[in-house]
Amino acid sequence: MRGTMADKRDYYEVLGVEKTAAPDAIKSAYRRLALKFHPDKNPGDKAAEEKFKEAAEAYEVLSDADKRAAYDRHGHAAVGGGGTHFRNAEDIFGAFRDIFDGDLFSSFFGGGGGGRRSDRGADVGARVEITFQEMADGVTKTVAVRRRDACGTCRGTGSRDGKAPVACRTCAGRGVVRRSLGFVAVQQECPTCGGAGTTVSSPCGDCGGEGLKAARVDVAVAIPAGIEDRMAVRVPGQGEASSRGGARGDLIVEVAVGEHPLFHRDGPNLVVEVPAPISTAALGGELEVPSLSGVIGVKVPPGTAPGRRLRVRGEGLPRLDRGGRGDLDVIIVLDLPESPSRRVREALETLRAAEKDDVGPTRKRYGDLLRDHRREAEKKKAKK
């Protein structure tokens, strides 16, 4: 067991829900915690920030049916175990957009001063597929991104005549309007300015006054070695341009990792099944085993039972969280031929004859226990 896993709290405990909790209960528990420990509400409070991240990590796993099932069966090891990949609150917002952008929840955050939408451009998502070997080595991929860039005609101002935008009349520059629904007043994005808070008197014909135009660009994305399937890489400043003079949003690239014909992965460890001849498993010897850099020799001790794991230290995948590499786990599979050649058959028949006379300690102990068991069963039968 790796050290980091032992310190980790149970995800259900983190969210304060039962193991049987329904998805809705998990979602609302997470919302409550995210609200309580949000960094904006607890400036400079490291403990709150850790709780905020911990809750996000727990929610990420428990909100995904597959990950939750894996976690229920195998614990933290099943879901990457080695700590959260979220670096900050922005990452978490990127990952759980549906929660943070939904309804009134978002109004608790960010919007503080008058409720105007952030000046920052929107984040955009993309997806890239890499091979297992690329994942192991790390790779830079060119990703085609659809996003909105500043309109070239008006240079992003949205104004045909170059006049500066003025405060929107509908919302008086606030970007939001209030509507009452029965007893409750709700805030909505201003329909006139789309939340910008400003309008232009003579809108640019190419972008309709928004200052943004659809674009398709290629972005080089560096993917760190050891990344896990379905993790995302955030590329700052490669999202959409801002129509309000703010910074660009980020590009968030989900990475799909292909399969390998020989290797599986278990967190940072590589797992490979290697068939051993009967004689090697019985007498010991050396097997050729694939590693990420080529082929290495692995010693098999005498009397190696099938299913045994031989661990080669440091020949696994790069660890994302704390440097170094995982291990290579070699699982021994016994190569039992269904129709052996005549030579092999003869050798095995010779072995069969020898094994009848030479009984090793394991079979001897089993034989004793079996004899006792038979005696007990016969006694019981005799009593009836």
Ligand SMILES: [Zn+2]
């Ligand atoms: Zn324009």
Ligand SMILES: [Zn+2]
């Ligand atoms: Zn407005």
